Amino acid sequence: MLHRAVALNAPLIDATPDEFRVALVEWIDARGTELQPTYHDHGTTAQLLDHQRDLQRLLFDDGWMRWGWPTSVGGIGGSPLFRAILGEELTTRGLVHSAAWSMTEVLGPAVVHFAPALATEVVPPMLRGDERWCQGFSEPDAGSDLGSLRTTARHSGDDWIIDGQKLWTSWAHHAQRCIVLARTEDGVAGSRGITAFFVDMGSPGIDVRPLQTMADVDEFCEMFFDAVRVPDSRVIGKRGEGWAVAQHILACERGPIFWQRGGWLLRHLAEVAQLTEPGDARAEQLLANAYAQVIALRARSRATQRLVAAGHLRGADSSIDKVLIAAADQAVFDAARLVFAGEIELDDSDRADRFRKEWMYSRAATIYGGTSEIQRDIIANRLLDLPRGS
Amino acid sequence: MDAEELELLQRTITRLVGSADGSSLTAGLDDLGWLDLLATEPSAGVPAVFAAQGRAGTWSSALHDVLGAATADFSIAAPPDSTSVIVPLPRSATPGHADGVDVRIEGLLVGARSGAEWLVAASVDCDGKISALRVPVRAVTSERRQGFDPAVDIQRVSWNGRDAATIAEGEVARSWWTATVALARRALTHQLCGTLETMFELARLHAVDRQQFGRPIGSFQAVRHKLAESKVALAGAAATADIAWEVDDEPLASATAKLVASRACALVVAHTQQILAGVGFTADHPYHRAMKRALLIDRLFGDAYDLATVVGRELVARGDAPRLVAL
Numbered sequence: 003m004l005h006r007a008v009a010l011n012a013p014l015i016d017a018t019p020d021e022f023r024v025a026l027v028e029w030i031d032a033r034g035t036e037l038q039p040t041y042h043d044h045g046t047t048a049q050l051l052d053h054q055r056d057l058q059r060l061l062f063d064d065g066w067m068r069w070g071w072p073t074s075v076g077g078i079g080g081s082p083l084f085r086a087i088l089g090e091e092l093t094t095r096g097l098v099h100s101a102a103w104s105m106t107e108v109l110g111p112a113v114v115h116f117a118p119a120l121a122t123e124v125v126p127p128m129l130r131g132d133e134r135w136c137q138g139f140s141e142p143d144a145g146s147d148l149g150s151l152r153t154t155a156r157h158s159g160d161d162w163i164i165d166g167q168k169l170w171t172s173w174a175h176h177a178q179r180c181i182v183l184a185r186t187e188d189g190v191a192g193s194r195g196i197t198a199f200f201v202d203m204g205s206p207g208i209d210v211r212p213l214q215t216m217a218d219v220d221e222f223c224e225m226f227f228d229a230v231r232v233p234d235s236r237v238i239g240k241r242g243e244g245w246a247v248a249q250h251i252l253a254c255e256r257g258p259i260f261w262q263r264g265g266w267l268l269r270h271l272a273e274v275a276q277l278t279e280p281g282d283a284r285a286e287q288l289l290a291n292a293y294a295q296v297i298a299l300r301a302r303s304r305a306t307q308r309l310v311a312a313g314h315l316r317g318a319d320s321s322i323d324k325v326l327i328a329a330a331d332q333a334v335f336d337a338a339r340l341v342f343a344g345e346i347e348l349d350d351s352d353r354a355d356r357f358r359k360e361w362m363y364s365r366a367a368t369i370y371g372g373t374s375e376i377q378r379d380i381i382a383n384r385l386l387d388l389p390r391g392s
Numbered sequence: 393m394d395a396e397e398l399e400l401l402q403r404t405i406t407r408l409v410g411s412a413d414g415s416s417l418t419a420g421l422d423d424l425g426w427l428d429l430l431a432t433e434p435s436a437g438v439p440a441v442f443a444a445q446g447r448a449g450t451w452s453s454a455l456h457d458v459l460g461a462a463t464a465d466f467s468i469a470a471p472p473d474s475t476s477v478i479v480p481l482p483r484s485a486t487p488g489h490a491d492g493v494d495v496r497i498e499g500l501l502v503g504a505r506s507g508a509e510w511l512v513a514a515s516v517d518c519d520g521k522i523s524a525l526r527v528p529v530r531a532v533t534s535e536r537r538q539g540f541d542p543a544v545d546i547q548r549v550s551w552n553g554r555d556a557a558t559i560a561e562g563e564v565a566r567s568w569w570t571a572t573v574a575l576a577r578r579a580l581t582h583q584l585c586g587t588l589e590t591m592f593e594l595a596r597l598h599a600v601d602r603q604q605f606g607r608p609i610g611s612f613q614a615v616r617h618k619l620a621e622s623k624v625a626l627a628g629a630a631a632t633a634d635i636a637w638e639v640d641d642e643p644l645a646s647a648t649a650k651l652v653a654s655r656a657c658a659l660v661v662a663h664t665q666q667i668l669a670g671v672g673f674t675a676d677h678p679y680h681r682a683m684k685r686a687l688l689i690d691r692l693f694g695d696a697y698d699l700a701t702v703v704g705r706e707l708v709a710r711g712d713a714p715r716l717v718a719l
């Protein structure tokens with residue numbers, strides 16, 4: 003299977019991003035409805051994740067999912083821009099759900115970077131959709147102030163023993179692995195003394211309880227860790243290096259992943275534009291102002307993608323992308339809500355349900371991945387050289 | 393032009409644009425080969441000149457030249473040294489309006505080169521058809537306007553009559569005007585971004601230097617977040633201005649770029665003025681000149697409201713939200 007895929011895609015190794023896109027679109031078009039989700043509205047969490055898994059297998063087996071990833075982790079190599087293009091072409095067509103699609107790009111790169119040996123084993127099944135990962139950072143008392151997290155890991159023989167609680171962990175109830183931040187040193191607080199672990203969700207002592215979001219979706223969970231054993235070999239990076247691992251993940255979560263989200267937003271904006279009566283001046287203003295924000299995000303994001311491809315992304319830079327996307331996301335679905343004039347509040351159609359869920363999810367855009375206030379603090383501190391706040 | 397040449401060009405232009413203003417800047421740009429650059433490599437020359445003018449707060453005849461640039465592409469007989477293209481009034485898509493054979497032209501000349509003998513105006517008739525009209529300068533009523541920013545030479549021009557020469561019509565005229573407006577919007581977007589950057593930097597430095605309650609005001613989160621938001625808006629506007637040169641769909645990309653910059657303008661003006669507070673309100677401080685310049689540029693070829701109308705109509709007409717930017 004792998005041989006077939008490489009042979010199939012070999013001419014693309016030196017392809018420009020546009021050549022890659024053209025080849026990919028040809029493949030997508032040739033598959034036709036085979037790639038379409040079978041659920042017809044927003045879909046349940048299980049439905050959309052299952053569909054994504056099936057699609058990922060197809061994409062992996064035909065090579066597309068492997069472009070831009072190093073060969074050591076089952077990739078084919080080539081520009082990391084190819085990964086962003088794949089996401090964009092899928093979300094723009096509504097073949098995957100943008101939020102769920104971001105997981106590989108948020109969590110994968112840090113494991114490749116900090117744990118190359120482990121990555122050779124765990125990344126290929128993740129790319130193929132066989133295994134899903136989740137991100138165990140936030141806790142009941144550690145939200146914006148991630149450095150105040152309290153989950154601990156004690157060393158015992160060749161294992162670590164994790165105790166504590168995580169909160170808001172997206173799709174943990176459908177995940178096979180979790181990247182968990184825990185305190186490993188006594189007597190140090192804040193960002194020091196934290197280690198990142200690659201934890202099997204099937205380990206004894208992990209209890210996962212799904213929570214319903216305001217959109218009535220089981221999107222995130224609370225997780226309880228009661229003496230969960232994790233072998234030494236599952237430390238990501240070095241002991242005490244967890245903060246650096248977290249920063250790497252957050253830099254991905256706040257910038258590079260938004261190329262595909264931009265495509266997702268434009269897809270929805272196009273749908274609203276199609277449903278707008280010509281001459282509706284209010285709708286024109288709403289659509290255009292949302293569109294302008296998405297295009298500004300895309301223009302900015304393109305520069306970010308190029309920095310990523312060249313290996314120069316600075317964490318603070320992606321905070322700008324995060325603030326831009328959060329506002330654009332909300333503007334798009336606010337425009338939809340206002341243009342539809344009551345559909346989101348009053349109707350029970352599939353479209354109303356889908357846009358209602360998207361509108362509600364967009365409220366979290368200024369929260370997940372670090373709130374917009376926290377991003378502004380980062381920008382002020384690291385990009386504007388302002389004196390530190392008190 | 394490779395990256396090194398471009399950087400050298402930008403440096404040379406920045407130095408010139410920061411050291412001269414008005415007609416002496418125009419003369420300096422001419423010596424530098426600006427008109428040639430505009431004709432052959434607008435995507436290098438226009439951003440460099442206009443962004444530098446924005447940052448330095450200077451004004452040359454570059455906008456006049458940009459407005460004339462497309463005439464040659466459409467073989468419209470309007471040599472830039474003897475012709476000025478009229479800027480439409482705010483809220484108007486064209487300076488000319490035709491009602492049967494009667495034509496009314498109302499518009500602006502903004503930093504035009506002296507010595508022009510002819511004025512060219514895009515004109516729209518009752519069916520929405522565009523034509524390019526030419527009238528002799530001596531037949532036009534012209535009045536100097538001081539307005540918000542007297543440093544810029546602005547003439548309010550008007551003409552009524554039946555005997556304007558039609559120098560282009562049909563598809564040629566429409567394409568010429570679309571291209572002219574798109575180029576002007578891109579140029580002005582760079583200038584607006586440059587102007588906003590200067591305002592931002594004045595406010596940022598003030599936040600570092602100014603002490604109250606025993607600490608720099610830049611340590612107060614209310615101030616820090618205003619600056620961070622401004623930075624985000626500027627980064628988005630600058631990136632959009634850049635991509636507008638690479639996109640095939642230039643009219644939509646240019647209108648969107650200026651819309652993004654105009655939105656940033658409203659935010660940056662509000663935030664920077666507030667941070668500079670009393671000192672920024674004085675005539676001695678350089679802030680107000682940049683701020684007035686920003687609002688003048690914002691007004692030309694569509695402010696945020698007008699451009700949102702343009703862009704929104706386009707999205708509805710197409711039933712699409714084009715991606716514009718590719719990786």
Ligand SMILES: Cc1cc2nc3c(=O)[nH]c(=O)nc-3n(C[C@H](O)[C@H](O)[C@H](O)COP(=O)(O)OP(=O)(O)OC[C@H]3O[C@@H](n4cnc5c(N)ncnc54)[C@H](O)[C@@H]3O)c2cc1C
Pocket residue numbers: 136137138139140141144145146147169170171172173221222366369370371372373374375376379
């Ligand atoms: C949909 C969704 C999915 C998520 N998925 C995950 C996940 O998969 N994994 C994970 O680990 N986490 C996840 N999170 C958690 C997310 O990272 C946190 O919600 C976020 O970091 C904010 O923390 P908090 O909710 O505790 O808010 P708090 O930190 O309590 O903040 C409350 C308010 O105070 C403001 N505030 C806090 N500190 C400051 C400050 N210093 N200056 C100014 N204002 C401040 C905040 O901006 C916010 O407005 C998810 C959240 C959501 C909504």
